[in-house]
Amino acid sequence: MNKMEETLIPKIGVITDVRIDTPDIKTFRVVTPDGKKAFDHRPGQCAMLSIPGVGEAMFSITSSPTNTEFMEFSIKKCGCVTEWLHQAEVGQQITIRGPYGNPFPVDDVFAGKNLLFIAGGVGLAPLRSVINYCRHYRDRYGDIDIVYGSRSKDDLLDYKEIIEEWSNDAGVNVHLTIDNPQEGWDGHVGFVPNYVKELGFDTNKTAVLCGPPIMIKFTLDGLTSIGFDKTQIYTTLELRMKCGVGKCGRCNVGSKYVCKDGPVFRCDELEELPDEY
Amino acid sequence: MRKCSLDSINKIFGKIAETNKLYLPVDGSDGVAVYTKWEEGKEWSNALNTVRSPKDFFFPQVENLMEFKTSGKNIELTDIREEAEDFVIFGVRACDVRSFDILDRVFLTDPVDSFYASRREHGVIVSVACSKPSETCFCQTFDNIDATNPLGDVTAWKTEDSVYFKANTEKGEAFMKKIESLTEECDDTAVAAEKDKIAAIMKKLPLKDLSADAFGGGKTDTFFNVPEWDELSATCLGCGTCTFVCPTCQCYDIKDFNTGNGVIRYRCWDSCMYSEFTKMAHGNNRLSQKERFRQRFMHKLVYYPENNEGIFGCVGCGRCLAKCPISMNIVKVMKKIGGKVNE
């Protein structure tokens, strides 16, 4: 029988590397059993990972599309699937399907613009993909500012990459902050929304926000107070998902399905949605 | 147009059943009509409709999607999909036929749901006009539903002594071919009379003037925050009866079942009325029953039309009117928050 392609039927993936990023975040490298990338994606898109018998969940793809060898997922331990993954070792097979959702508009809206990325905690995971994409095509974009904060130094995701690679790029400014003072930390201390205001960026930028809802709310207020228009600000939403393709109904908010019409939304688009996300 | 006598309808069923599975409403032991596989001795129910809608045929309450076997760190995935066999659903009412279009717009939109698509492709729908609509019927509120002349591959009319058939599609022509020797050519006089009779009853239905004009795409702001949601949802039990008897509700869950000898990944109907429907590891965006209740009605009356050229996600079958344990339903919602009755 000639079977139709079925999006709900995943591919097999193999975990080829597990990196411990923070006390509760690990980054998993995934390829197909024959060592290839499972599928192509765009920055900001997501994939459904599952372990049979445990469950399936949606994760943002943290590696850049420009990486043609493998995909990476930075995953925080917070539910059944993630707890199981955190115990997985190299060589473990999982299932993977995707890509799902809309990407950041890196090739049109972002092109030629100064970019301001603002992330809190594990919120850097979806932004890492787009940051590295923009670094790869460095000449297509203007200045890049990255404001990233977490609870402590140990909770900063991709710290090594940030210090050794991002900070050394020309025209890329990294601003790190942690919530409370800590021994061995001589950088900024304070919450991300306040830090953004302190830094006082000029508004000739496109901003991308990702982090806990409370951080997004206050940072968004901060940005608009220093003159940013909501049409200049992008963020991502996260809701419960099962199918990933706008059919199972879980992530429906207003007329949008976050899995299909999101996860990337421009902030003025969010205002049109009922307040249920 | 062709016809057969009502007495000989079982011969037609027998003829179809020779080659295809045939399902039709049959009265169960409790007197309630249920779509049942026809076999000798089963009689076509006189009931207006079944409690469970025929959406089961294309989107069953539970269906296995795939199987996994795990050994050590390895996973073996088996695609267990099988080509559906041709089957016939006989006696589908106008409202339910229309519900298939509404489901199609979800499941057949890219990426196509192959499980649904396969069954849809192989199903032949024989609709039947509603000779005795009920007081709970309100299909007239919505476009493209005609109880006197339902859509489907074949349309049938059942009168006192005869059943009339008209093919609407290629599949329908093939069906007619199969029963050709058991039917005779006729003109449409009797059907025209039957249509008139039904139309006259439709004009007397208590909900005939219910209008959905106030609703539709782009009306989120109009209705989302109206205070009436509190009162309407105050005593909602949060059960899933409305969603499960509804022919257009299509939310589902995907779950894994460990058989002890592997894992079956299956999907099953779910309900936005359930407390854990939107629950994530780190939160829930609809914490109260009011929010869940509102989601169901906003989806049918505003969100679905917004994404589907104004088509409402309700077909007026009246099942929720008959079955909700607290008798709260879409008609009460429409009347309360904006459906104006055209006097």
Next chain:
Amino acid sequence: MQKITRDQLVEKAVALLSDGTVSAVLGWSRGEFDYDITPAVFKSAEEVKENFVWNDFCGANFSKYLVAQTGKVEGKILVFLKPCDTYSFNQLLTEHRFDREKVYAVGIPCEGMADIAKVREIVGDGIVSIEDDGESLKVSTLYADAPVLVGAKDVMAERCVNCKSKKHVAFDELMGEDGEVIESARFDEVARLEAMTPDERFLFWQNELSRCIRCNACRDACPACTCEKCVFDNPDSAVENKAPANSFEEKMFHIIRAFHVAGRCTDCGECSRVCPQNIPLHLLNRKFIKDINEFYGEYQAGAEVGSRAPLVDYTTEDLEPGEVFERGDQDA
């Protein structure tokens, strides 16, 4: 056929709202038709006057709503309780499920409620109006030339035909006359099932439960099911399921539920009333009640607040488990 009238109830509700005794009223609200009545929380005398109904279709038992509503309403809430509802009321108090101080309970007599399905069996579909005509209901349909008179007794719900009590076991105030506990025939159907062979009985339940669509209406309407998180909804419980994966799970839900409410079920019959698939779920619970009566002596859950159900109360006279097992074996 109800002895108390709507006007009397409305007058009572309006008086209690007006003098500040209560700030809300849990009552039955008018539907689209004469039979599709919705439980509602009335906040003002105007709402009560406009939408409150009382007729033969006011079957809903409000006791369970008190769990949620007493937490939401400032001040006291007025609840009208039919005799059978008062048993659920007491049982919930026994289980400390709501604050008694926040409720003003008015007991009202009930002559039995009608079952719309039974009305349809007699008059057919297309019911446009139902008027109470004393001992009968005057039903107009789309298809009959003249209204049909159906005897109130002929369309009475099964649970009312087998009414166990016209006596109110809880109230702050009683309207009308109180009745007595009734020697009902409610266990006859259970006895009929007990008399079947195990195979026959299995077939009976197989047939009934195969219709279940797992909508959870029985559970959600049940005054004995007040767990804040049901195991069947809890993904961490390992038995969570929304749909039966096989025919065993189909039965498991109902079997577990029946066990869970055993000794606490007052036999109010809401489970069967709300089942969209007409499954006689109350028979499972009645079997437990009958067994408890036979094994441990007569016990009616909810008859008094604070009573200890035989299944959770040890006495030296208790039947030995082995004896229970043997009796069960004889039944099987």
